[in-house]
Protein backbone atom coordinates (compact mmCIF):
# COMPACT_ATOMS: atom_id res chain seq x y z
CA UNK A 116 0.00 0.00 0.00
CA UNK A 117 1.32 3.36 -0.86
CA UNK A 118 -0.55 5.35 1.70
CA UNK A 119 0.43 6.61 5.08
CA UNK A 120 -1.74 6.24 8.07
CA UNK A 121 -1.72 8.18 11.25
CA UNK A 122 -3.20 6.56 14.25
CA UNK A 123 -2.04 8.84 17.01
CA UNK A 124 -4.36 11.36 18.59
CA UNK A 125 -1.95 14.11 17.65
CA UNK A 126 -2.22 13.14 14.03
CA UNK A 127 -5.69 14.58 13.95
CA UNK A 128 -4.28 17.99 14.50
CA UNK A 129 -1.53 17.64 11.97
CA UNK A 130 -3.60 15.95 9.29
CA UNK A 131 -5.42 18.11 6.83
CA UNK A 132 -8.12 15.53 6.12
CA UNK A 133 -9.05 17.10 2.84
CA UNK A 134 -5.49 18.03 2.02
CA UNK A 135 -6.60 21.22 0.39
CA UNK A 136 -3.20 22.78 0.94
CA UNK A 137 -1.54 20.05 -0.98
CA UNK A 138 -4.19 20.25 -3.65
CA UNK A 139 -3.71 24.00 -4.06
CA UNK A 140 0.03 23.59 -4.28
CA UNK A 141 -0.34 20.92 -6.90
CA UNK A 142 -2.63 23.12 -8.89
CA UNK A 143 -0.14 25.95 -8.82
CA UNK A 144 2.46 23.76 -10.34
CA UNK A 145 0.69 22.93 -13.53
CA UNK A 146 3.67 21.42 -15.21
CA UNK A 147 4.32 18.96 -12.49
CA UNK A 148 5.24 15.55 -13.71
CA UNK A 149 6.12 13.96 -10.41
CA UNK A 150 3.71 11.28 -9.29
CA UNK A 151 1.18 12.37 -6.73
CA UNK A 152 2.56 11.77 -3.29
CA UNK A 153 0.59 9.64 -0.88
CA UNK A 154 -1.65 11.67 1.35
CA UNK A 155 -1.75 11.11 5.05
CA UNK A 156 -4.90 9.34 6.00
CA UNK A 157 -6.04 8.10 9.38
CA UNK A 158 -6.25 4.57 10.50
CA UNK A 159 -9.25 4.18 12.76
CA UNK A 160 -9.59 1.39 15.23
CA UNK A 161 -12.48 -0.99 14.74
CA UNK A 162 -13.78 -0.17 18.19
CA UNK A 163 -13.84 3.47 17.21
CA UNK A 164 -15.99 2.75 14.18
CA UNK A 165 -18.27 0.40 16.05
CA UNK A 166 -18.91 3.16 18.54
CA UNK A 167 -19.28 5.84 15.89
CA UNK A 168 -21.91 3.83 14.00
CA UNK A 169 -23.73 2.51 17.09
CA UNK A 170 -22.53 -0.98 16.15
CA UNK A 171 -23.49 -0.48 12.51
CA UNK A 172 -27.07 0.02 13.54
CA UNK A 173 -30.10 0.54 11.34
CA UNK A 174 -30.25 4.16 12.52
CA UNK A 175 -26.88 4.88 11.00
CA UNK A 176 -27.50 2.87 7.84
CA UNK A 177 -27.14 5.11 4.76
CA UNK A 178 -27.47 2.74 1.87
CA UNK A 179 -26.52 -0.52 0.27
CA UNK A 180 -24.52 -1.03 -2.88
CA UNK A 181 -23.75 -4.13 -4.87
CA UNK A 182 -20.77 -4.93 -2.71
CA UNK A 183 -21.45 -3.54 0.70
CA UNK A 184 -23.26 -1.26 3.04
CA UNK A 185 -22.63 2.31 4.08
CA UNK A 186 -23.15 3.75 7.56
CA UNK A 187 -23.06 7.20 9.00
CA UNK A 188 -20.38 7.61 11.63
CA UNK A 189 -20.04 10.23 14.34
CA UNK A 190 -16.33 10.38 14.99
CA UNK A 191 -14.20 12.49 17.29
CA UNK A 192 -16.96 12.96 19.82
CA UNK A 193 -19.40 13.85 17.09
CA UNK A 194 -17.20 16.57 15.59
CA UNK A 195 -16.44 14.62 12.45
CA UNK A 196 -19.27 13.19 10.38
CA UNK A 197 -18.18 10.45 8.03
CA UNK A 198 -19.51 7.57 5.98
CA UNK A 199 -18.15 4.11 6.64
CA UNK A 200 -18.18 1.66 3.76
CA UNK A 201 -18.23 -1.94 4.80
CA UNK A 202 -17.81 -4.52 2.07
CA UNK A 203 -19.52 -7.85 2.26
CA UNK A 204 -17.14 -10.00 0.28
CA UNK A 205 -14.24 -11.90 1.72
CA UNK A 206 -10.77 -10.49 1.37
CA UNK A 207 -8.90 -11.78 -1.66
CA UNK A 208 -11.96 -13.48 -3.05
CA UNK A 209 -12.66 -13.05 -6.72
CA UNK A 210 -16.09 -11.52 -6.67
CA UNK A 211 -18.46 -10.40 -9.32
CA UNK A 212 -17.85 -6.77 -8.53
CA UNK A 213 -14.71 -6.61 -10.55
CA UNK A 214 -15.08 -7.97 -13.98
CA UNK A 215 -11.33 -8.05 -14.32
CA UNK A 216 -11.36 -10.61 -11.55
CA UNK A 217 -8.59 -8.70 -9.89
CA UNK A 218 -7.10 -10.07 -6.74
CA UNK A 219 -7.14 -6.58 -5.29
CA UNK A 220 -10.33 -6.04 -3.32
CA UNK A 221 -12.19 -2.90 -4.32
CA UNK A 222 -11.70 -1.28 -0.92
CA UNK A 223 -7.94 -1.73 -1.17
CA UNK A 224 -8.00 -0.30 -4.64
CA UNK A 225 -10.08 2.62 -3.44
CA UNK A 226 -7.75 3.31 -0.54
CA UNK A 227 -4.73 3.11 -2.80
CA UNK A 228 -6.16 5.58 -5.29
CA UNK A 229 -7.89 7.99 -2.94
CA UNK A 230 -4.84 8.19 -0.73
CA UNK A 231 -3.08 9.84 -3.68
CA UNK A 232 -5.80 11.90 -5.25
CA UNK A 233 -7.93 14.33 -3.34
CA UNK A 234 -10.08 17.08 -4.72
CA UNK A 235 -13.02 19.19 -3.60
CA UNK A 236 -15.21 17.51 -6.20
CA UNK A 237 -14.43 13.98 -5.03
CA UNK A 238 -15.83 12.04 -2.11
CA UNK A 239 -12.49 12.03 -0.38
CA UNK A 240 -11.02 9.38 1.80
CA UNK A 241 -10.60 10.27 5.46
CA UNK A 242 -9.17 7.01 6.59
CA UNK A 243 -9.62 3.29 6.89
CA UNK A 244 -9.96 0.60 9.45
CA UNK A 245 -9.03 -3.06 9.58
CA UNK A 246 -11.68 -5.17 11.26
CA UNK A 247 -10.90 -8.27 13.35
CA UNK A 248 -11.19 -10.48 10.26
CA UNK A 249 -8.62 -8.45 8.38
CA UNK A 250 -11.16 -6.81 6.13
CA UNK A 251 -10.75 -3.10 5.43
CA UNK A 252 -13.45 -0.54 6.03
CA UNK A 253 -13.32 2.80 4.28
CA UNK A 254 -14.02 6.05 6.03
CA UNK A 255 -14.99 8.72 3.54
CA UNK A 256 -16.54 12.17 3.65
CA UNK A 257 -20.20 12.14 4.55
CA UNK A 258 -22.52 13.41 1.84
CA UNK A 259 -25.76 14.46 3.49
CA UNK A 260 -27.84 14.85 0.36
CA UNK A 261 -27.56 11.36 -1.02
CA UNK A 262 -26.82 10.29 -4.54
CA UNK A 263 -27.57 12.05 -7.78
CA UNK A 264 -29.43 8.96 -8.89
CA UNK A 265 -31.86 9.26 -6.01
CA UNK A 266 -32.19 12.97 -6.57
CA UNK A 267 -33.08 12.46 -10.20
CA UNK A 268 -35.16 9.36 -9.96
CA UNK A 269 -36.82 9.40 -6.56
CA UNK A 270 -37.00 12.99 -5.45
CA UNK A 271 -40.35 14.73 -5.43
CA UNK A 272 -38.51 17.84 -6.58
CA UNK A 273 -35.97 16.77 -9.18
CA UNK A 274 -33.40 19.44 -9.94
CA UNK A 275 -34.01 21.86 -12.77
CA UNK A 276 -31.67 22.32 -15.70
CA UNK A 277 -29.68 25.04 -14.05
CA UNK A 278 -28.71 22.77 -11.22
CA UNK A 279 -28.17 19.84 -13.51
CA UNK A 280 -25.74 21.82 -15.55
CA UNK A 281 -23.92 22.74 -12.38
CA UNK A 282 -23.77 19.09 -11.38
CA UNK A 283 -22.44 18.18 -14.80
CA UNK A 284 -19.77 20.83 -14.57
CA UNK A 285 -18.78 19.74 -11.09
CA UNK A 286 -18.46 16.13 -12.14
CA UNK A 287 -16.59 17.10 -15.27
CA UNK A 288 -14.14 18.99 -13.05
CA UNK A 289 -13.75 15.93 -10.87
CA UNK A 290 -12.97 13.78 -13.87
CA UNK A 291 -10.63 16.41 -15.23
CA UNK A 292 -8.73 16.39 -11.94
CA UNK A 293 -8.49 12.61 -12.04
CA UNK A 294 -7.17 12.62 -15.59
CA UNK A 295 -4.75 15.40 -14.78
CA UNK A 296 -3.23 13.62 -11.81
CA UNK A 297 0.09 11.85 -12.17
CA UNK A 298 -0.35 9.15 -13.21
CA UNK A 299 -3.91 9.68 -14.43
CA UNK A 300 -6.78 8.01 -12.65
CA UNK A 301 -9.44 6.37 -14.77
CA UNK A 302 -12.62 6.05 -12.80
CA UNK A 303 -14.37 3.50 -15.04
CA UNK A 304 -17.64 3.58 -13.18
CA UNK A 305 -19.15 7.02 -13.60
CA UNK A 306 -22.85 6.86 -13.05
CA UNK A 307 -25.39 8.81 -11.10
CA UNK A 308 -25.38 6.47 -8.12
CA UNK A 309 -21.68 7.16 -7.74
CA UNK A 310 -22.25 10.89 -7.72
CA UNK A 311 -23.08 12.16 -4.27
CA UNK A 312 -24.39 15.54 -3.25
CA UNK A 313 -22.59 17.35 -0.46
CA UNK A 314 -23.91 19.73 2.17
CA UNK A 315 -23.55 22.68 -0.20
CA UNK A 316 -25.55 20.85 -2.86
CA UNK A 317 -22.50 20.29 -4.96
CA UNK A 318 -21.87 17.06 -6.78
CA UNK A 319 -18.94 14.85 -5.81
CA UNK A 320 -17.67 11.79 -7.57
CA UNK A 321 -17.17 8.72 -5.43
CA UNK A 322 -16.72 4.97 -5.50
CA UNK A 323 -13.25 4.25 -6.80
CA UNK A 324 -13.48 0.50 -6.42
CA UNK A 325 -12.98 -0.04 -10.15
CA UNK A 326 -10.65 2.86 -10.78
CA UNK A 327 -7.24 2.40 -12.37
CA UNK A 328 -4.11 4.47 -12.10
CA UNK A 329 -1.94 4.73 -15.13
CA UNK A 330 -1.58 6.00 -18.67
CA UNK A 331 -3.38 4.49 -21.57
CA UNK A 332 -0.05 3.14 -22.78
CA UNK A 333 0.67 1.36 -19.52
CA UNK A 334 0.60 -2.36 -19.86
CA UNK A 335 -1.47 -2.93 -16.76
CA UNK A 336 -4.10 -0.49 -18.03
CA UNK A 337 -4.13 -2.01 -21.47
CA UNK A 338 -4.38 -5.49 -20.07
CA UNK A 339 -7.19 -4.71 -17.68
CA UNK A 340 -10.47 -5.78 -19.20
CA UNK A 341 -13.10 -3.05 -19.47
CA UNK A 342 -15.36 -2.77 -16.47
CA UNK A 343 -18.18 -0.61 -15.29
CA UNK A 344 -20.85 0.50 -17.72
CA UNK A 345 -19.72 0.69 -21.29
CA UNK A 346 -21.16 3.30 -23.66
CA UNK A 347 -23.45 2.76 -27.13
CA UNK A 348 -19.54 5.75 -28.98
CA UNK A 349 -16.04 6.58 -30.59
CA UNK A 350 -13.46 4.03 -29.60
CA UNK A 351 -10.36 6.13 -30.16
CA UNK A 352 -9.42 8.68 -27.56
CA UNK A 353 -8.33 11.19 -30.21
CA UNK A 354 -11.86 11.43 -31.48
CA UNK A 355 -13.21 12.26 -28.08
CA UNK A 356 -12.73 15.59 -26.38
CA UNK A 357 -10.45 15.84 -23.41
CA UNK A 358 -11.98 16.71 -20.09
CA UNK A 359 -10.55 20.23 -20.24
CA UNK A 360 -12.64 20.79 -23.33
CA UNK A 361 -15.70 19.29 -21.72
CA UNK A 362 -15.25 21.51 -18.69
CA UNK A 363 -14.90 24.59 -20.90
CA UNK A 364 -17.99 23.62 -22.84
CA UNK A 365 -20.00 23.16 -19.70
CA UNK A 366 -18.79 26.46 -18.32
CA UNK A 367 -20.24 28.14 -21.36
CA UNK A 368 -23.47 26.31 -20.95
CA UNK A 369 -23.55 27.21 -17.30
CA UNK A 370 -22.92 30.87 -18.02
CA UNK A 371 -25.50 30.93 -20.75
CA UNK A 372 -28.12 29.44 -18.53
CA UNK A 373 -27.80 32.48 -16.36
CA UNK A 374 -27.83 34.88 -19.26
CA UNK A 375 -31.22 36.58 -19.12
CA UNK A 376 -31.78 37.44 -22.78
CA UNK A 377 -31.67 33.97 -24.14
CA UNK A 378 -33.59 32.50 -21.27
CA UNK A 379 -36.25 35.15 -21.50
CA UNK A 380 -36.50 34.27 -25.09
CA UNK A 381 -36.74 30.62 -24.25
CA UNK A 382 -39.37 31.32 -21.65
CA UNK A 383 -41.46 32.95 -24.30
CA UNK A 384 -40.97 29.98 -26.47
CA UNK A 385 -42.17 27.59 -23.84
CA UNK A 386 -45.64 28.83 -24.49
CA UNK A 387 -45.29 27.41 -27.90
CA UNK A 388 -45.01 23.98 -26.39
CA UNK A 389 -48.60 24.28 -25.40
CA UNK A 390 -49.38 24.60 -29.04
CA UNK A 391 -47.52 21.41 -29.74
CA UNK A 392 -49.35 19.40 -27.14
CA UNK A 393 -52.04 18.64 -29.61
CA UNK A 394 -49.42 17.26 -31.91
CA UNK A 395 -47.78 15.33 -29.13
CA UNK A 396 -51.02 13.63 -28.30
CA UNK A 397 -51.04 12.27 -31.78
CA UNK A 398 -47.39 11.36 -31.75
CA UNK A 399 -47.65 9.46 -28.50
CA UNK A 400 -49.80 7.03 -30.32
CA UNK A 401 -47.21 6.80 -33.01
CA UNK A 402 -44.41 6.16 -30.57
CA UNK A 403 -46.31 3.43 -28.86
CA UNK A 404 -46.65 1.48 -32.06
CA UNK A 405 -43.60 2.34 -34.08
CA UNK A 406 -40.04 1.41 -33.39
CA UNK A 407 -38.30 3.51 -35.94
CA UNK A 408 -39.48 7.03 -36.17
CA UNK A 409 -37.86 9.65 -38.25
CA UNK A 410 -38.52 13.29 -38.67
CA UNK A 411 -38.15 14.94 -41.97
CA UNK A 412 -36.95 18.44 -42.18
CA UNK A 413 -38.92 20.46 -44.60
CA UNK A 414 -37.67 23.93 -44.96
CA UNK A 415 -35.63 26.24 -47.05
CA UNK A 416 -32.00 25.42 -47.04
CA UNK A 417 -31.07 28.45 -49.02
CA UNK A 418 -30.91 30.60 -45.96
CA UNK A 419 -29.81 27.68 -43.83
CA UNK A 420 -32.99 27.79 -41.86
CA UNK A 421 -35.07 24.97 -40.64
CA UNK A 422 -38.47 26.39 -41.03
CA UNK A 423 -40.68 23.57 -39.97
CA UNK A 424 -41.11 19.91 -39.43
CA UNK A 425 -44.08 18.91 -41.38
CA UNK A 426 -44.31 15.19 -41.49
CA UNK A 427 -43.19 12.03 -39.86
CA UNK A 428 -42.15 8.91 -41.60
CA UNK A 429 -42.25 5.45 -40.31
CA UNK A 430 -41.80 2.49 -42.43
CA UNK A 431 -42.91 3.53 -45.85
CA UNK A 432 -45.75 5.62 -44.53
CA UNK A 433 -45.82 9.32 -44.04
CA UNK A 434 -47.98 10.83 -41.42
CA UNK A 435 -49.00 14.44 -41.41
CA UNK A 436 -48.84 16.13 -38.05
CA UNK A 437 -51.78 18.32 -37.29
CA UNK A 438 -52.00 19.36 -40.88
CA UNK A 439 -48.96 20.37 -42.82
CA UNK A 440 -46.96 21.93 -40.12
CA UNK A 441 -45.94 21.13 -36.66
CA UNK A 442 -44.39 24.38 -35.71
CA UNK A 443 -42.82 27.38 -37.23
CA UNK A 444 -39.46 28.14 -36.00
CA UNK A 445 -37.68 31.35 -35.26
CA UNK A 446 -34.16 32.40 -35.78
CA UNK A 447 -32.01 32.68 -32.75
CA UNK A 448 -28.50 33.96 -32.45
CA UNK A 449 -26.29 31.22 -31.30
CA UNK A 450 -22.94 30.14 -30.14
CA UNK A 451 -21.02 28.09 -32.54
CA UNK A 452 -18.39 25.52 -32.28
CA UNK A 453 -16.26 25.23 -29.25
CA UNK A 454 -12.60 25.78 -29.79
CA UNK A 455 -10.43 26.02 -26.80
CA UNK A 456 -8.01 28.84 -27.16
CA UNK A 457 -9.60 30.34 -30.21
CA UNK A 458 -10.60 33.92 -30.76
CA UNK A 459 -14.11 34.76 -29.98
CA UNK A 460 -15.99 37.51 -31.74
CA UNK A 461 -18.85 39.03 -29.92
CA UNK A 462 -21.82 39.96 -31.96
CA UNK A 463 -22.19 43.16 -29.96
CA UNK A 464 -20.35 45.35 -30.38
CA UNK A 465 -19.76 44.23 -33.88
CA UNK A 466 -16.24 43.49 -34.84
CA UNK A 467 -14.75 43.57 -31.39
CA UNK A 468 -12.49 40.64 -30.92
CA UNK A 469 -12.21 39.31 -27.42
CA UNK A 470 -9.78 36.65 -26.46
CA UNK A 471 -11.89 33.93 -25.02
CA UNK A 472 -10.94 30.36 -24.51
CA UNK A 473 -14.07 28.91 -25.84
CA UNK A 474 -16.35 29.70 -28.68
CA UNK A 475 -17.04 31.76 -31.71
CA UNK A 476 -20.47 32.97 -32.61
CA UNK A 477 -22.11 31.37 -35.49
CA UNK A 478 -24.75 32.88 -37.65
CA UNK A 479 -28.21 32.84 -36.33
CA UNK A 480 -30.09 29.74 -37.09
CA UNK A 481 -33.62 28.59 -36.86
CA UNK A 482 -34.93 25.57 -35.22
CA UNK A 483 -37.73 23.22 -35.75
CA UNK A 484 -39.25 20.54 -33.68
CA UNK A 485 -37.03 17.71 -32.72
CA UNK A 486 -38.45 14.28 -32.72
CA UNK A 487 -36.85 11.58 -30.67
CA UNK A 488 -37.43 7.93 -31.05
CA UNK A 489 -37.58 5.13 -28.60
CA UNK A 490 -38.52 7.43 -25.78
CA UNK A 491 -41.03 6.89 -23.10
CA UNK A 492 -43.34 9.84 -23.42
CA UNK A 493 -43.31 12.03 -20.37
CA UNK A 494 -46.72 13.46 -19.88
CA UNK A 495 -47.23 15.16 -23.14
CA UNK A 496 -43.84 16.62 -23.66
CA UNK A 497 -41.54 13.72 -23.34
CA UNK A 498 -40.39 13.23 -26.82
CA UNK A 499 -41.04 16.23 -28.89
CA UNK A 500 -38.26 18.58 -28.13
CA UNK A 501 -38.57 22.21 -28.70
CA UNK A 502 -36.56 24.89 -27.11
CA UNK A 503 -39.47 25.70 -24.93
CA UNK A 504 -39.36 22.39 -23.21
CA UNK A 505 -35.92 23.18 -22.03
CA UNK A 506 -36.70 26.69 -20.99
CA UNK A 507 -39.58 25.44 -18.95
CA UNK A 508 -36.97 24.02 -16.70
CA UNK A 509 -35.60 27.39 -15.98
CA UNK A 510 -38.87 28.07 -14.27
CA UNK A 511 -37.76 25.55 -11.70
CA UNK A 512 -39.14 22.32 -10.48
CA UNK A 513 -40.81 21.13 -13.60
CA UNK A 514 -37.96 19.14 -14.93
CA UNK A 515 -39.06 15.85 -16.28
CA UNK A 516 -37.12 12.94 -14.93
CA UNK A 517 -34.18 12.53 -17.26
CA UNK A 518 -34.82 8.95 -18.07
CA UNK A 519 -38.00 10.13 -19.67
CA UNK A 520 -36.42 12.95 -21.55
CA UNK A 521 -33.68 10.75 -22.76
CA UNK A 522 -32.20 12.58 -25.67
CA UNK A 523 -32.23 10.03 -28.37
CA UNK A 524 -32.65 12.87 -30.75
CA UNK A 525 -32.78 12.52 -34.41
CA UNK A 526 -33.22 15.14 -36.95
CA UNK A 527 -33.62 13.16 -40.03
CA UNK A 528 -30.44 13.34 -41.97
CA UNK A 529 -30.08 17.01 -41.35
CA UNK A 530 -28.06 16.92 -38.22
CA UNK A 531 -25.68 19.52 -39.46
CA UNK A 532 -28.50 21.95 -39.71
CA UNK A 533 -29.31 21.80 -36.07
CA UNK A 534 -28.99 25.21 -34.57
CA UNK A 535 -25.76 25.32 -32.76
CA UNK A 536 -27.19 26.92 -29.72
CA UNK A 537 -29.32 23.89 -29.45
CA UNK A 538 -26.24 21.80 -29.67
CA UNK A 539 -24.59 23.67 -26.90
CA UNK A 540 -27.57 23.90 -24.67
CA UNK A 541 -28.68 20.40 -25.24
CA UNK A 542 -25.13 19.28 -24.97
CA UNK A 543 -25.29 19.86 -21.30
CA UNK A 544 -28.43 17.87 -21.10
CA UNK A 545 -26.72 15.02 -22.78
CA UNK A 546 -23.97 15.14 -20.27
CA UNK A 547 -26.48 15.15 -17.52
CA UNK A 548 -28.29 12.27 -18.97
CA UNK A 549 -25.10 10.37 -19.10
CA UNK A 550 -24.49 11.07 -15.50
CA UNK A 551 -28.09 10.47 -14.72
CA UNK A 552 -28.51 7.18 -16.41
CA UNK A 553 -25.51 6.08 -18.34
CA UNK A 554 -26.63 2.64 -19.24
CA UNK A 555 -29.92 3.63 -20.73
CA UNK A 556 -28.90 6.38 -23.08
CA UNK A 557 -29.11 5.42 -26.68
CA UNK A 558 -28.20 8.43 -28.72
CA UNK A 559 -28.85 8.58 -32.38
CA UNK A 560 -27.35 11.97 -32.66
CA UNK A 561 -24.60 13.19 -34.84
CA UNK A 562 -24.41 16.78 -33.87
CA UNK A 563 -22.06 18.52 -31.60
CA UNK A 564 -23.40 17.63 -28.14
CA UNK A 565 -22.31 14.18 -28.89
CA UNK A 566 -18.83 15.27 -27.99
CA UNK A 567 -19.86 15.84 -24.43
CA UNK A 568 -21.86 12.76 -24.43
CA UNK A 569 -19.02 10.73 -25.73
CA UNK A 570 -16.67 12.31 -23.33
CA UNK A 571 -18.56 11.36 -20.28
CA UNK A 572 -19.59 8.05 -21.58
CA UNK A 573 -16.05 7.08 -22.31
CA UNK A 574 -14.50 8.46 -19.21
CA UNK A 575 -14.60 5.13 -17.56
CA UNK A 576 -12.38 3.56 -20.13
CA UNK A 577 -10.45 6.59 -21.17
CA UNK A 578 -6.89 6.92 -20.10
CA UNK A 579 -4.35 9.64 -20.26
CA UNK A 580 -4.23 13.33 -19.64
CA UNK A 581 -7.07 15.77 -19.91
CA UNK A 582 -5.83 17.11 -23.20
Ligand SMILES: Nc1ncnc2c1ncn2[C@@H]1O[C@H](COP(=O)(O)OP(=O)(O)OP(=O)(O)O)[C@@H](O)[C@H]1O
Nearest residue numbers: 177178179180181182185198256257258262308309
Ligand atom coordinates in the same frame (compact mmCIF):
# COMPACT_ATOMS: atom_id res chain seq x y z
N1 LIG B 1 -20.11 9.20 1.41
C1 LIG B 1 -21.40 8.95 1.53
N2 LIG B 1 -22.20 9.78 2.23
C2 LIG B 1 -23.52 9.53 2.34
N3 LIG B 1 -24.13 8.47 1.78
C3 LIG B 1 -23.39 7.62 1.06
C4 LIG B 1 -21.99 7.81 0.90
N4 LIG B 1 -21.52 6.81 0.14
C5 LIG B 1 -22.56 6.04 -0.18
N5 LIG B 1 -23.70 6.51 0.38
C6 LIG B 1 -25.03 5.93 0.28
O1 LIG B 1 -24.91 4.53 0.30
C7 LIG B 1 -25.44 3.98 -0.90
C8 LIG B 1 -24.62 2.79 -1.33
O2 LIG B 1 -23.35 3.26 -1.79
P1 LIG B 1 -22.31 2.30 -2.50
O3 LIG B 1 -21.20 3.16 -2.99
O4 LIG B 1 -21.96 1.17 -1.62
O5 LIG B 1 -23.13 1.66 -3.66
P2 LIG B 1 -23.70 2.27 -5.02
O6 LIG B 1 -22.69 3.21 -5.60
O7 LIG B 1 -25.07 2.83 -4.77
O8 LIG B 1 -23.86 0.99 -5.93
P3 LIG B 1 -22.70 0.11 -6.54
O9 LIG B 1 -22.01 -0.55 -5.40
O10 LIG B 1 -23.42 -0.86 -7.39
O11 LIG B 1 -21.82 1.03 -7.32
C9 LIG B 1 -25.45 5.13 -1.90
O12 LIG B 1 -26.45 4.97 -2.86
C10 LIG B 1 -25.70 6.33 -1.02
O13 LIG B 1 -27.08 6.49 -0.81
